[in-house]
Amino acid sequence: MSGAHHEIEDLLRELTPQVLGALVRRYGLFDVCEDAVQEALLAAALRWREAGVPDNPRGWLVTVASRRLVDHVRSETARRRREDALALATPQSVLLSHAADAVPETDRDDSLALLFLCCHPALSAPSRIALTLRAVGGLTTAQIAAAFLVPEATMAQRVSRAKQAVKTSGFLSSPEGAERAGRLAEVRHVLYLIFNEGYTATGGADLTAPGLSAEAIRLTRLLRRLAPDDTETAGLLALMLLTDARRAARTDPRGELVPLAEQDRDRWDRALIAEGVDLISRTLPRGQVGPYQLQAAIAAVHDEAGHADATDWPQVLALYDLLEGFGPNPMVTLNRAVAVxxxxxxxxxxxxxxxxxxxxxxxxxxxxxxxxxxxxxxxxxxxxxxxxxxxxxxxxxxxxxxxxxxxxxxxxxxxxxxxxxxx
Structure with missing residues (x-):
């Protein structure tokens, strides 16, 4: 794929949550809006490569997605189920317009609210992951299925169930206070699960699925931009960067696993390490320390050691002692056993x-x-x-x-x- 095509793909993925958020806030029908946005993204991918990116790509996508949504509502099979609800949610003049200027552009970014919606605690973890990757990440169902090594039909059912589950959630909104903190924790956990599956796949012939880890990092960067004062989000991003920096050294030329102590540290990504160390160093003193920050600090100790024997194990153990204080976690205890x-x-x-x-x-x-x-x-x-x-x-x-x-x-x-x- 050429550089221009990569740039278009990156732009579309960046705009996906903004466009979907705008439509869901306006119409309130998540499942219909998500389908319409996917169709708009496909249309953009085809048209922009030939005609170039429009001056207002976000407005272009909102307009085209709105047209697709109207087509869905007007269709014979969808009318009885959706037309009345949509008529209550938006002025009829907007529904009937096909002019590009009929859907006003707004600077409001609903990406965080969309993440909250996709990571609702009422959904199962697999459903949250699938919906987040599709609705916020802009991945197709086929891409998600390939990453998780499941048939496309299986993933399609998972996405469909998730969309049906949020269908009754109403308009897009951001919770406040304790509810907001709890929902942020749910979003972080989903992104953490996506990253982990990419870094060490639970099944299949390959050790890693780099595309998933890269998407988790991209979405965590987005989350940090949307919630800049949340120190645990910063800690999660630092943890991902410091961990992913070792990816190239985790396998040998045959694709076989190489444990941390035996890795060629010259193959580690020093730019990612520098970014991760700087981020966690600036974050730790800012406020209440949480589990992701502590895990990032542990990863930083490993990454800053020139060789395995230079690892500051007493510091690693002290950090694990603090980490265990956040509650029983058998995997943390297992890792602490090695430090002990x-x-x-x-x-x-x-x-x-x-x-x-x-x-x-x-x-x-x-x-x-x-x-x-x-x-x-x-x-x-x-x-x-x-x-x-x-x-x-x-x-x-x-x-x-x-x-x-x-x-x-x-x-x-x-x-x-x-x-x-x-x-």
């Missing part, structure tokens, strides 16, 4: 891992077994470590992780590696 082992020895870390084995959320998780194997290896218990690595591999759903864990077991036992074609 690095500071106080593997036996101390294994004690924490053993305690997690009674947690139903973690008892059969491959990462619990992989951590146990790593600490047993540190302790010199090679046979026990190999067995734990093999069991972790059996439970891993990601093919690269499964191969990596199997390889660790083979290294400890000296046995022949399995045929990669079968692994």
């Amino acid at each position: 082992a690095m500071v106080h020895g593997p036996a101390a870390g294994l004690g924490l891992v053993a305690a997690l084995e009674t947690d139903k959320r973690m008892a059969r998780h491959h990462r619990l077994l992989a951590t146990r194997a790593h600490l047993l290896e540190m302790r010199g218990e090679r046979a026990a470590a190999a067995g734990a690595y093999r069991e972790a591999a059996r439970r891993a759903t990601s093919a690269p992780e499964r191969r990596h864990l199997t390889e660790r077991a083979h290294r400890l036992t000296g046995s022949a590696r399995p045929d990669p074609a079968r692994g």
